[in-house]
Amino acid sequence: MDRKYFLAANWKMNGSLKANKELVLSIKEQFNKITSNNIELVICPPDIYLDQVKNLLDKDIEYIKLGAQNVSFEANGAFTGQTSVEMLKDFNISSIIIGHSERREFNNESDLDIAKKIYSVLHLDNNIKPILCVGESLTARESGETENIIKNQVIKVLDFLKEKSILENLEIMQRLVIAYEPIWAIGTGKVATAAQANEVNRFIRELIQKISLELSDKVRIIYGGSVKSNNALDLISQPDIDGFLVGGASLDATEFVKIYSHMCN
Numbered sequence: 001m002d003r004k005y006f007l008a009a010n011w012k013m014n015g016s017l018k019a020n021k022e023l024v025l026s027i028k029e030q031f032n033k034i035t036s037n038n039i040e041l042v043i044c045p046p047d048i049y050l051d052q053v054k055n056l057l058d059k060d061i062e063y064i065k066l067g068a069q070n071v072s073f074e075a076n077g078a079f080t081g082q083t084s085v086e087m088l089k090d091f092n093i094s095s096i097i098i099g100h101s102e103r104r105e106f107n108n109e110s111d112l113d114i115a116k117k118i119y120s121v122l123h124l125d126n127n128i129k130p131i132l133c134v135g136e137s138l139t140a141r142e143s144g145e146t147e148n149i150i151k152n153q154v155i156k157v158l159d160f161l162k163e164k165s166i167l168e169n170l171e172i173m174q175r176l177v178i179a180y181e182p183i184w185a186i187g188t189g190k191v192a193t194a195a196q197a198n199e200v201n202r203f204i205r206e207l208i209q210k211i212s213l214e215l216s217d218k219v220r221i222i223y224g225g226s227v228k229s230n231n232a233l234d235l236i237s238q239p240d241i242d243g244f245l246v247g248g249a250s251l252d253a254t255e256f257v258k259i260y261s262h263m264c265n
């Protein structure tokens with residue numbers, strides 16, 4: 001397995017000029033002692049702070065990259081409050097979180113919206129990695145619907161990419177990162193067990209295998225949902241978990257760096 005681990009900090013709607021400065025400087029200081037070449041690390045602040053965080057990262061941006069939490073699928077124009085792929089490119093963004101369950105729920109994002117966003121990123125830029133978030137609710141898990149929900153969310157995107165003729169392009173498609181984030185585990189302190197998380201990640205990999213064995217071997221499938229320093233090691237030891245999307249714990253530099261250091265082992 002030659003997949004590089006992927007670790008993304010999702011700050012969500014948190015931060016201030018002052019708090020961001022303290023957090024980034026503290027992360028940088030602690031990272032300097034333990035950086036690994038086998039982990040792709042991304043910090044995703046709110047858009048309004050991208051410039052500030054970019055400047056704070058400075059030359060460390062080579063190993064701590066900058067990401068965004070959302071993007072419009074439109075190229076430009078009369079879309080009040082939206083941000084385009086081209087605008088994010090101005091800030092050297094390396095990744096964009098797409099289809100997070102909070103956006104699906106609070107902004108009514110549909111599977112089609114999400115598919116269009118993934119396509120825009122893959123198609124309008126040669127480097128940016130879209131992080132597709134999928135996950136089931138507690139009710140769905142308890143009624144045995146997890147695999148159906150996940151399959152539906154993943155396939156809707158893959159079918160759209162097929163329609164747009166990029167699904168067969170390995171070079172483009174290997175930029176896709178998929179984050180399995182069970183909704184019941186996000187921000188609740190209730191983490192999926194390592195076995196539960198690996199089972200779904202494995203299931204996603206098998207869905208991709210049906211398209212291309214080579215692609216399924218390259219695509220990073222990460223886990224998100226109450227990842228902390230005390231569960232990261234167990235989760236990362238699983239064969240189909242290639243990293244994490246971290247919310248709450250990414251706002252604490254020491255905790256976040258500990259998660260990173262577990263991935264170095």
Ligand code: PGA
Nearest residue numbers: 186187225226246247248
């Ligand atoms: P959490 O959030 O780590 O606070 O559970 C994860 C996410 O929503 O990406």
